Amino acid sequence: MEKAIRKTTLPNGIRVLTKRMPHVRSVSAGVWVEAGARDEDDSVSGACHFIEHMVFKGTPTRSAYDIAVETDALGGHTNAFTGMEHTCYHGKVLDSMTVRLMDILADIFLNSLFDPEELGRERDVILQEIHMLEDTPEDFLQLMLGKAFYGSHPLGRSILGTEKSLARLSGDALKEHMARLYAPERILISAAGNVDHDAFLAAAMPGFAALAPTPFPSVRQAPAPEARAEVRTRDLEQAHLCLATPALSATDERRHALYILNTLLGGNMSSRLFQEIRETRGLAYSVYSFVSPYADSGMLGIYAGVHPDNAFETLSLIRSEMEGFIARPVPEKALAQAKDYIMAGVFLSSESTDSQMIRLIQNEVHFGRHVPLMEVAEKIAAVTAQEVQSLAAEILAPGRAALAVLGPVDASADYMGVLAG
Numbered sequence: 001m002e003k004a005i006r007k008t009t010l011p012n013g014i015r016v017l018t019k020r021m022p023h024v025r026s027v028s029a030g031v032w033v034e035a036g037a038r039d040e041d042d043s044v045s046g047a048c049h050f051i052e053h054m055v056f057k058g059t060p061t062r063s064a065y066d067i068a069v070e071t072d073a074l075g076g077h078t079n080a081f082t083g084m085e086h087t088c089y090h091g092k093v094l095d096s097m098t099v100r101l102m103d104i105l106a107d108i109f110l111n112s113l114f115d116p117e118e119l120g121r122e123r124d125v126i127l128q129e130i131h132m133l134e135d136t137p138e139d140f141l142q143l144m145l146g147k148a149f150y151g152s153h154p155l156g157r158s159i160l161g162t163e164k165s166l167a168r169l170s171g172d173a174l175k176e177h178m179a180r181l182y183a184p185e186r187i188l189i190s191a192a193g194n195v196d197h198d199a200f201l202a203a204a205m206p207g208f209a210a211l212a213p214t215p216f217p218s219v220r221q222a223p224a225p226e227a228r229a230e231v232r233t234r235d236l237e238q239a240h241l242c243l244a245t246p247a248l249s250a251t252d253e254r255r256h257a258l259y260i261l262n263t264l265l266g267g268n269m270s271s272r273l274f275q276e277i278r279e280t281r282g283l284a285y286s287v288y289s290f291v292s293p294y295a296d297s298g299m300l301g302i303y304a305g306v307h308p309d310n311a312f313e314t315l316s317l318i319r320s321e322m323e324g325f326i327a328r329p330v331p332e333k334a335l336a337q338a339k340d341y342i343m344a345g346v347f348l349s350s351e352s353t354d355s356q357m358i359r360l361i362q363n364e365v366h367f368g369r370h371v372p373l374m375e376v377a378e379k380i381a382a383v384t385a386q387e388v389q390s391l392a393a394e395i396l397a398p399g400r401a402a403l404a405v406l407g408p409v410d411a412s413a414d415y416m417g418v419l420a421g
Contacts, residue, residue, distance in 0.1 A: 006197040012213045013185035017360040019192040027098045027193035028353035030090035035181035038084045038154040046161015047177045049082040057118040059111040095194040099203045106207040114171035141240045144404035148230035149244045153223040183216040192356035222296040231405045239308040239407035247298035257387045263338040265289045272321045315418040325392035329385040
C-alpha cells in the first residue's frame with residue numbers, strides 16, 4: 001500500500017501528492033496552502049479565513065450560485081477550512097467526478113473576483129460566525145485560553161479575526177494578502193482514493209502550473225507561552241475550565257510519548273481524568289485532554305465542564321492526576337493499552353480517504369517525506385514508561401500551566417493557586 005504513494009513537484013514549486021486506494025470508489029482531494037492565522041499581524045487579523053470564504057463567491061466564469069450548484073451536483077461534499085498554519089480547499093467525490101472537482105477547486109483558488117458586493121455580504125456572515133463562537137461556551141473558552149497561554153502572539157488570536165479587523169479588510173487588502181502568502185512553493189495538492197497519479201496530475205496541471213514562482217516571506221516566530229489565568233463571569237449553568245501547558249512541536253522526536261501521555265491522562269474513557277472526575281466523583285459530563293502541536297511549539301490542554309461549586313475541587317483533582325504522572329511510572333499494562341488504543345486509531349483512519357489525503361500533507365510539510373504506518377507503529381511500541389514519566393515531569397510540572405475559566409464564577413478567586421498546590 002505504501003508504494004501507492006507518489007509525488008510530483010511542478011516547475012514552479014507546487015507539490016502534488018497522491019495515494020492510490022483501489023479498493024474504494026471515492027477520491028478525497030485538497031488544495032493546501034502553508035499559510036494561516038499565525039501569518040497575520042493585527043492589522044489583517046482574520047484575513048486568511050476571510051479569503052477562504054471569498055474564493056467561493058465568484059470567478060469570471062462562475063457566479064457564487066454557479067459554484068454552489070456545481071459543487072452540489074458532484075455529490076459527496078466540498079468545503080474549506082482555515083487553521084493557524086494552513087488553509088485547505090477540499091472535497092470528497094466519486095472517482096468519476098475527480099476531474100470536475102479539480103476544475104472547480106482550481107477555478108476558485110486561482111480566479112476569485114473578490115466582488116465588493118459579495119465582500120460585504122460575506123463580512124456579515126463572518127460576523128455572525130464570531131457571535132456564534134461567543135455564544136458557545138466551550139469554543140469561547142478556547143479563545144480565552146489562547147490569550148492566556150500565548151499572550152499577544154498570533155497563535156493566541158482568533159482565526160476569525162475581530163469586528164474591527166474585519167471592517168478594515170477591503171477586497172484589495174485580501175487580494176494583496178493572498179498574493180503574498182499563496183506562493184507556489186507553499187501550495188500543495190493532495191488526493192487519496194481510487195486515483196491515478198498521472199491522470200490527477202494532468203487535471204491539476206493546467207491552472208496551477210501557470211502560477212509564477214514567488215518567494216514566500218516567512219516571518220513566523222516561536223511563541224513564549226505564559227502561565228496566567230483568564231477568568232470571565234458569565235450567566236451559564238456550568239463553570240467551564242480549561243488549562244494548557246507547553247508541550248511539543250509536531251516534529252519533536254518525543255511526540256509518540258506525548259500521544260501516550262495524553263491518552264492516559266484524558267484521551268479516552270479509561271483515562272485517569274475521565275475515571276476520577278466523571279466516573280468516580282460524578283463532577284463532570286465532559287472532561288478530556290488534548291494536544292495541539294504546531295511547527296515550532298505545542299500545547300497540552302485539559303477541559304472540564306462542572307457545577308460552579310465544584311470548580312476548585314475539579315482543578316485540585318486535575319493537579320493531583322498531573323502530579324501522579326510525575327511521581328510514578330505508568331504501569332506496563334496501562335502503557336500497553338494506551339499503545340493499542342492509539343494504533344487502532346492510526347490504522348482505522350488509514351481506511352478513510354479524507355484521513356489519508358490529510359496525512360499526505362502532514363508528512364510532506366513536517367518531515368518532507370512519506371512516513372509509513374509501520375514506522376509510526378514501531379516508534380509507538382518502543383516508548384517506555386520511563387520516557388512517559390520523564391516527559392510528564394517536563395510538561396506537567398507545577399507552575400507551567402495557563403488557565404481559562406468561564407461561567408458564574410468569582411473572577412477574583414485564586415484559581416491559579418489551586419493548580420499550584
